[in-house]
Amino acid sequence: MKRILILEGNEDFANELASYFEGRKDYEVCGVSDDGTEGLKLIEKFSPAVTVLSLFLKSIDGFSVMEELRRQGKKTDFIVLGNFSDDKIINRAIALGARYYFMKPVSASLVGERVIELSAEPEFAPIRDKFERKRAGSLDERISNIFISIGIPPHIKGYNYLREGIKMAVEDPHIINNVTKGLYPIIGERFQTSASKVERAIRHAIEVAWNRGRIEAVNAIFGARVYIGTEKPTNSEFIALVADKLILESMV
Numbered sequence: 452m453k454r455i456l457i458l459e460g461n462e463d464f465a466n467e468l469a470s471y472f473e474g475r476k477d478y479e480v481c482g483v484s485d486d487g488t489e490g491l492k493l494i495e496k497f498s499p500a501v502t503v504l505s506l507f508l509k510s511i512d513g514f515s516v517m518e519e520l521r522r523q524g525k526k527t528d529f530i531v532l533g534n535f536s537d538d539k540i541i542n543r544a545i546a547l548g549a550r551y552y553f554m555k556p557v558s559a560s561l562v563g564e565r566v567i568e569l570s571a572e573p574e575f576a577p578i579r580d581k582f583e584r585k586r587a588g589s590l591d592e593r594i595s596n597i598f599i600s601i602g603i604p605p606h607i608k609g610y611n612y613l614r615e616g617i618k619m620a621v622e623d624p625h626i627i628n629n630v631t632k633g634l635y636p637i638i639g640e641r642f643q644t645s646a647s648k649v650e651r652a653i654r655h656a657i658e659v660a661w662n663r664g665r666i667e668a669v670n671a672i673f674g675a676r677v678y679i680g681t682e683k684p685t686n687s688e689f690i691a692l693v694a695d696k697l698i699l700e701s702m703v
Contacts, residue, residue: 454481456499458490471563486512500570517547552604602663609656620694
């Protein structure tokens, strides 16, 4: 039984997220609270696999919860919910252990999906099993680290669409040859949106990175001067490039 803790000040959202796990025999919501101090007590008592954590809480805020757990040496996977798109806020959350940072408003179902993804045992994560290697972190973590390094912020829609596309390309490299009729529609179905919106959001995410001018970071990650100056890859080129890198790393 995987325990999930919800620390969220919005009562309606907290209840909706808790309801997402009703009837799932492998999951138990071990607590719902809008108070950070109480949240620490619940973590101490139940040792949840995943904690959904809002930065705005009573008593102490989400950052203080994460800092205190780090000081105590206790571990839980955090999915952080915030109202800020500022890079400093996002990077601080990630540095303190956030596995995902979602900009509000966000759907409870999407957060629930990510909770299940994080808490999945290896046998239920075929992509990670297939390409598991001697490495630190999961496939999601490795993709997130790449995105952070080159400047793709977690709060934009294209972040999740792009990550999903890369994971699909890792699982089946041939899908990159059919992004318009294959990859985009599948992502759209998973996120309940259209293929055209997926394409535009992914293109925007890549443009954001290139507009931030972190080309040297891109070249450092891929081990060569892949792109120079303002030149940027197409959606399919970028997805293929990252997927190839992850696949090759997994073979080491």
